Amino acid sequence: MSSLADWEIAEGLVARPAARNQGAASLRRVRAWLLPVCAAGLLGLYAAGAWSLFDRYAWHSEDALKAATDAALDRAAAERGAAALDMVRTAAARDPSFADYAVGRALSAGLDRPSGAVPDFEAAARSFAQAAATPGPGQARASYELANLIVTGRVQGRTLGEAARLLERAADQQYRPAQYALGRLYELGQGVRQDIGRAAALYEKARNSIPDAALAMASLYRAGRIAPPSSRAVADQVDLALYLYRQRVERGSVGAMLALADLYSSGTWLTRDPGQALYWTERAANSGDGDARFRLAMLLRQADASPAAAQPDLARSNGLLTALVAEGDLRAVVELALAYRAGRGVDLDTDRATAMLRTAAARGSIDAMNALAQGYELGLGVRQDPRAALTWWRRAADAGSTSGAYALGLAYAAGDVVPGDARASYDWFRLAAQRGSSSAMVHVARALTRGIGVAPDPREATAWRVRAVEAGARQPDLMMLVARQYQRGEHVQHDDSAAFDWYLRAAQMGKLRAMLEVANAYAQGIGVRHDPRAALDWYRRASDLGSTQAVNRLGRAYAAGFGVPLDRRGAFRAFQQSARQGDPAGMFETGRAYAIGLGTPADPDLALAWWRRASDAGDNRAMTEVGQAYLRGFGVARDPAMAVRWFRRATEAGNGEGAYLLAMAHLSGVGVPQDREEGVRLLFRAWEQNYVRAKIELARLGRMPHPGAAGLRQH
Incomplete structure (x- = not known):
């Protein structure tokens, strides 16, 4: 009761x-x-x-178990080895599910091995799986951790669908990290059908506890993929994330300090501030945490690490690395070895560098294996030897290296050092992709698109392209491709807001075609709110890069007062600029300006001259205008037969209005012998090209087809 x-x-x-x-x-x-x-x-x-x-x-609640386990994990990080596992298992022994979960965490962090050695992710997965199958306070946590190993490609033989099911179960148990992680799968369409609404609902549940969930909501708002509740919605979510991080900092969380450092370093949500990034990294390092001290050492190797120094602080960085080496940190061994190999902040000593790397590799350091492979591949500190490089890449890949798997994918694709093998290449690229390589994801997407080494699968190829950009692939052409697929609903659910988001990413990287798409979206309110000023801003950016199409759009905006004060002379100047750069559309608009006196005195002769130039350049609208000029005697002697020739030329070039005017000439016998059937045929052709007046004329003639007639579209 x-x-x-x-x-x-x-x-x-x-x-x-x-x-x-x-x-x-x-x-x-x-x-x-x-x-x-x-x-x-x-x-x-x-x-x-x-x-x-x-x-x-009653007394040893889940929070108490978590606190005891976290304390044991902290002690185990210093102890390492088998004793570390026993320490963690003992701390959580009061509950079987939590004990298995705690051991899984220790294994996935590599606490049973020397610092920097490759964790035994398979053993961690087994421990998490056992905890996930056992009712208790560790069940949801273990389900989340196992799903994370699957999504990041650290364990093999498991699918994203399985990861999604694990996260669903943990999310149903109100485990907030699982709700955020499941939201990411729904947002990206990985292991589940893409559902932005479901993703947003999960982020909403988790955002008051998980800073990344608040930032994910901000991302959806900023991209227009869900309607923001207010103009401050993005800023409010970023503020919430900062508040949550600072709360954790007050409780002494090193991870929160490093997260704040990342925010200031990346400049994605906050103004980039190297000084703040250094401050938070140093604060984390002052706690004595090995990861934070290593992060600080690496940050100090950057040129802008400190606002007061234009050069890296190599002396301090190498000092931190030397101290970490003395504590057995294999990451520090590798970085210091690379410093000796390049003579960066220390005396050049390639023999010492190679010896240090071999020692670290023997102790299980993937970074050392990668460095040795790269050294043999490029001849850095050792004699260049492609076969030795491949041997080290394979050792690294077998140990869990993403770079090693990617290098093997390239090797089997090239067929220089080993015989070419498309299937082997695909398998290695896919493994690297599952481990997080954005470059490998691009190769996987290409193979799945073209059927190279694997059966074609356009839908999966699209999913990998999305993952590639989300993972950091800075390829605007790839972003454009994903945008077009969302725009057309090719192998993904049609989503104009997602298309806009991808076009915007490409535009922000300077892709001219993407700038035009973003401008058009703002102008028409497709996938984003209607915003004439934003449209003009993007048209201006594109015109500054030489886009005559953007110049034309600016001219139309000035002519209509769209987002700017009405400026007919400004419109005419824009059309002339585009025309003089050889743009057929600019020539057409210039002709029309002379025809109606837009920003310049009306001049039929100049109008006809510009329309002829545009026609010769392939603008079928101009062909129709020349035909109508001959039909009406505008700037030229009236000549219906010549008008018909121009209408026919426009029709053959795909212009619906030209087909309609040619049809009316046949129906009325103007400039051509009267031919009712040919006229009706041409009306159908004009209707197929979406010319509305053709539909009206067909209705008047009583010749409308069945509504389901194939190939006919109506406005």
């Missing part, structure tokens, strides 16, 4: 209103003897040694 009142009702004590007073008296009598009996019973249990059961379930 959930309360005393429930217990009373179940016992019938308050079931009958007429017996309420009697029930109340009975209740007082029950309470009078029940409390002493309960107290005596608890004392008896304690005396009998049964209190340990109550102790386990």
Whole structure:
């Protein structure tokens, strides 16, 4: 029973209103003897040694288990080895699911091995799987951790669908990190059907606890993929993430300090500030945490690490690395070895560098294996030897190296050092992609698109392209391809807002065609709110890069007062600029400006001259205008037969209006012998090209086709 009142009702004590007073008296009598009996019973249990059961379930809550486990993991990070695992297992031994979860965390962090050695992710996965199958406080956490290993490609033989199911179960148990991670899968369409609404709902649940969920919501708002509730929605989510990080900092979280350092370093959500990035990294390092000290050493190797120094602080960086080497940190061994190999902040000593790398590789350092492979490949500190390089790449890949798997994919694709093998190349690229390589993801997408070494699968290829850009592939052409697929609904669910998001990313990297797409989207309100000023801003950016199409759009905006004050002379100047750069559309618009006197005195002769130039350059609209000039005698002697020739030329070039005018000439016998059937045929052709007046004329003639007629589209 959930309360005393429930217990009373179940016992019938308050079931009958007429017996309420009697029930109340009975209740007082029950309470009078029940409390002493309960107290005596608890004392008896304690005396009998049964209190340990109550102790386990009442006093050692999930929070207590987590606190004890986290403390043990911190101690294990310093201890390392088999003793570290025993320490963690003992701390969480009160609950089987939490004990397996804790051991999995220790294994996935490599705490049973020297610092910098490759963790045994398969063993970690087995431990997490056992915890995920055991009811208890460790179940949701273990499900999340196992899913994370699958998504990041650290364990083999498991699918993204399985990861999604694990996260669903943990999310249903209200585990906030799982809700955020599941939201990412729904946003990207990995292992589940893409569903931005579902992703947003999951982020909403997690955002008050998980800073990354708040930033994910900000990203959806900023891209227009969900409607922001206010103009400050993005800023509010970023502020929430900062608040959560600072709360964690107050509790001494090194991870939160490093997360703040990353935010200031990347400049994605905050103004890039190397000084703040250094401040938060140093604060984390001052806690004595090895990862933070290593991060600080690497940050100091950057030129802009400190606002006060234009050069890297190699002396301090190498000092930190030397101290970490003395503590057995293999990452520091590798970085210091690379410093000796390049003479960066220390005396050049290639022999010492190679010896240090071999020692670290023998102790399981993937970074050392990668460095040795790269050295043999490029002849850095050793004699160049492609076969030795491939041997080291393979050792690194087998140990879990993403770079090693990618290098092997390239080797089998090239067929220089080893015989070419498309299937082997694809398999290695896919392994590297599963481990997070954006470059490998691009290769996987290309193979799946073209059927190189694998059966073609356009839908999966699209998913890999999306993952590649999300993983950091800075390829605007790739972004454009993904944008077009969302725009057309090719192998993905049609999503104009997603298309806009991808076009915007490419535009921000300077892709001219993407700038035009972004401008058009703002102008038409497709995938983003209608915003004439934003459209003009992007048209200007594109015109500055030489886009005559953008210049034309600016001219039309000035002519219509679209987002700017009406400026007919400005419109005419823009059209002329485009025309003089050889753009057929600019020539057409210049001709029209002379025809109607837009920003310049009307001049039929100049109008016709510009339309002829545009026609010769391939603009079929201009062909129609020349034809109408001959039909009306505008700037030229009236000549219906010549008009018909121009209408036919426009029709053959795909112009719907030209087909309509040619049809009307056949129906009326103007400039050509009257031919009703040919006229109707041409009207159908014009309608197929979406010319609305053709539909009206067909209706007037009583020749409208069946609504389901193939190939016909209506406005």
